[in-house]
Amino acid sequence: MSVDAPESEKSGGETVLVERPESGIAVVTISRPDALNALDEGVLDALRAAIDALAADESLRCVVLTGAGKAFVAGADIGRMSTMSPREARAFAEKGHRTLDALEALSVPTIAAVNGYCLGGGCELSLACDLVYAAANARFGQPEVKLGLIPGFGGTQRLARRIGPMRAAELVLTGRMVKAEEAKALGLCLDVAPKGQVVDHAMAVARTIAAMGPGAVRLAKTVMARGVEAPLATANAYEREAFANLFDTADAAEGMAAFAEKRQARFENR
Ligand code: CAA
Numbered sequence: 001m002s003v004d005a006p007e008s009e010k011s012g013g014e015t016v017l018v019e020r021p022e023s024g025i026a027v028v029t030i031s032r033p034d035a036l037n038a039l040d041e042g043v044l045d046a047l048r049a050a051i052d053a054l055a056a057d058e059s060l061r062c063v064v065l066t067g068a069g070k071a072f073v074a075g076a077d078i079g080r081m082s083t084m085s086p087r088e089a090r091a092f093a094e095k096g097h098r099t100l101d102a103l104e105a106l107s108v109p110t111i112a113a114v115n116g117y118c119l120g121g122g123c124e125l126s127l128a129c130d131l132v133y134a135a136a137n138a139r140f141g142q143p144e145v146k147l148g149l150i151p152g153f154g155g156t157q158r159l160a161r162r163i164g165p166m167r168a169a170e171l172v173l174t175g176r177m178v179k180a181e182e183a184k185a186l187g188l189c190l191d192v193a194p195k196g197q198v199v200d201h202a203m204a205v206a207r208t209i210a211a212m213g214p215g216a217v218r219l220a221k222t223v224m225a226r227g228v229e230a231p232l233a234t235a236n237a238y239e240r241e242a243f244a245n246l247f248d249t250a251d252a253a254e255g256m257a258a259f260a261e262k263r264q265a266r267f268e269n270r
Contacts, residue, residue: 024061033069075120096153
């Protein structure tokens with residue numbers, strides 16, 4: 001399946017590709033390599049359409065997100081932004097936020113395979129994913145202040161939640177670029193794969209997740225995401241409720257029976 005970018009005349013053609021290389025796993029590729037996959041309205045619309053289609057797919061278990069060519073995503077489209085009025089910029093930021101919110105809200109886990117530059121809106125895209133792996137040549141950063149701007153797709157908020165307020169402040173205030181190993185030390189990514197192998201690395205993790213109890217994986221993600229924004233007692237109540245509800249599922253019965261019978265569980269999303 002591939003999704004056309006309805007508005008992206010500058011980028012032209014298909015800017016977001018969705019492939020299903022293996023059962024239950026979707027690979028979404030931002031593909032505008034001549035502009036290092038910069039996000040304009042058309043790319044955001046195509047990404048949103050892809051996310052909405054994935055959200056409706058009950059057979060889906062995990063999503064891997066990556067970029068075509070030498071970048072993951074080098075940010076929002078600077079050429080496009082240079083002509084925006086404040087009103088257009090607000091609409092652009094709202095579109096970016098809605099798209100990343102939809103990505104974050106996918107009930108299945110999302111894995112960013114950061115294959116190169118991951119800057120500005122690209123870094124913000126990785127922050128909306130559950131897990132992030134980087135290639136050795138990846139570069140992370142929120143360089144907006146160099147342009148006289150600030151992050152506009154959630155970077156001032158999600159970055160601090162992921163790596164802590166002081167580390168986030170240093171990156172956002174200096175705009176400096178971070179190499180893959182430092183990104184790992186900061187918590188921007190979980191691990192570093194050799195150049196050219198990060199999608200394979202992410203696929204291996206996706207495969208592991210896809211083999212687990214599907215309802216359990218979805219609920220674990222949902223409960224963790226809801227819990228982060230709630231007081232601990234409320235968050236723990238979410239967990240107890242979800243834990244108990246799983247005992248109503250055939251997959252939990254199958255998973256525990258398989259353990260007792262010393263065999264591989266056969267989950268059927270029931
Ligand atoms: N927007 C539009 N075009 C971009 C782009 C962007 N964010 N990043 C790169 N490109 C384009 C370049 O203009 C260039 O196009 P041409 O060949 O037509 O000149 C092409 O991609 C290749 O880029 P470079 O020649 O610059 O490649 P490089 O290897 O020399 O440098 C780079 C790579 C360091 C990433 C450099 O391109 C760069 O600094 N890009 C901008 C990064 C940036 O500032 N990102 C933040 C954008 S603001 C934002 O994202 C706001 C927000 O939060 C919503």
